[in-house]
Amino acid sequence: xxxxxxxxxxxxxxxxxxxxxxxxxxxxxxxxxxxxxxxxxxxxxxxxxxxxxxxxxxxxxxxxxxxxxxxxxxxxxxxxxxxxxxxxxxxxxxxxxxxxxxxxxxxxxxxxxxxxxxxxxxxxxxxxxxxxxxxxxxxxxxxxxxxxxxxxxxxxxxxxxxxxxxxxxxxxxxxxxxxxxxxxxxxxxxxxxxxxxxxxxxxxxxxxxxxxxxxxxxxxxxxxxxxxxxxxxxxxxxxxxxxxxxxxxxxxxxxxxxxxxx
Numbered sequence: 001x002x003x004x005x006x007x008x009x010x011x012x013x014x015x016x017x018x019x020x021x022x023x024x025x026x027x028x029x030x031x032x033x034x035x036x037x038x039x040x041x042x043x044x045x046x047x048x049x050x051x052x053x054x055x056x057x058x059x060x061x062x063x064x065x066x067x068x069x070x071x072x073x074x075x076x077x078x079x080x081x082x083x084x085x086x087x088x089x090x091x092x093x094x095x096x097x098x099x100x101x102x103x104x105x106x107x108x109x110x111x112x113x114x115x116x117x118x119x120x121x122x123x124x125x126x127x128x129x130x131x132x133x134x135x136x137x138x139x140x141x142x143x144x145x146x147x148x149x150x151x152x153x154x155x156x157x158x159x160x161x162x163x164x165x166x167x168x169x170x171x172x173x174x175x176x177x178x179x180x181x182x183x184x185x186x187x188x189x190x191x192x193x194x195x196x197x198x199x200x201x202x203x204x205x206x207x208x209x210x211x212x213x214x215x216x217x218x219x220x221x222x223x224x225x226x227x228x229x230x231x232x233x234x235x236x237x238x239x240x241x242x243x244x245x246x247x248x249x250x251x252x253x254x255x256x257x258x259x260x261x262x
Contacts, residue, residue, distance in 0.1 A: 032078045033154070034068060035061045037085030041111060041139065053147055057154070065091060065102055079104045081154055083111045083137065089121060099133040107133045109153055113140055115163055122164050126201055132233050136161055156229065160240055200241060207234040209258070212251040 033050065035042040039061065047059045058078070062068050068082070082103040084092065089110050093099050099108060112118035118136055125131040137149055138161050149161075200208065203224075210220045217235065221228045235247075244250050 030056050030058045030078065031080035031154070032058045032060050032075065034079055034082045035059060035111075036063075036065070036068065036082055037061075037088045037111070038063070041085040041087075041113075042083070049143070049147075050150070054151075054154070064088075068102075068104070076104050079106060081109060082106055083109045085111050086114060086117055094128055094130070096130045096133050099130060103133075107135065109135045109137050111137045111139050113138075118161075119164050126199075129201060129203065131201070131237065132230055136164060138163070160236055162240060164240075200238065204234055204238050204241075205258070207231060208238050208250060208254045211235065211238075211247050212254040214251075 033054075035047065042061055047061060051057065051059050057080075060075075068079075071079075089108070092108060093102055102108075110118060110121060112121075115138075118138075121134070122131065122136065125134045135153060137153065138146070141149065141161075206224060207220055210223060215223070217228050217231045220226075221231045224231070226234075235250075238250055239245065242250055242253050244253065
């Protein structure tokens, strides 16, 4: 079912679907996907396709964070995914807690068309150590692949397009100051990464060190005080950055570069 939110100030007739006004209570087992952005990025046809593909999902297009926060409590609790377009991602807070609050606790998915813009946003998120709150969905992917990726995201899987990762040997990319500058292409103080083959965050190095020690995700989560899901996200990001497919190859990389560091 497609739901268009007309105004955060007119809840009496604020939700419309197929010409009917309603409050979200029709199917308490349904999850809601919020599409936060314009109808140019999130067209009616796209939303109809998603609603048709996923029987137990309601789709809701909003235009601002204020509109999302204006939803009634029952609707807010049903939100499982928040997709944000390129023009809106710069409005998100720059802290993990801020993003968590802004997206009703589910994190954000950047629905991107520009790979270079998405890479800049990802780099800014890594540097701010808020990458765990941000996932990515390529809007130019073939429909079947796009729907498969969306399904993974709905299920809470750690999906990240491989095209966003810089491969070892690539020319270093200037870092941007925050996600707003990254999304808008604005200028910011720049610095060049000079770390060997690839750049891992401090947290990713901690996770990788424990992977190299042979610990499973559950033990790593306990050691670092993280959720197992967060550790899975870190491991997935590490694999993508290193260009490896498994824990053995990632461990080999770590031991080659940091095995003698103490």
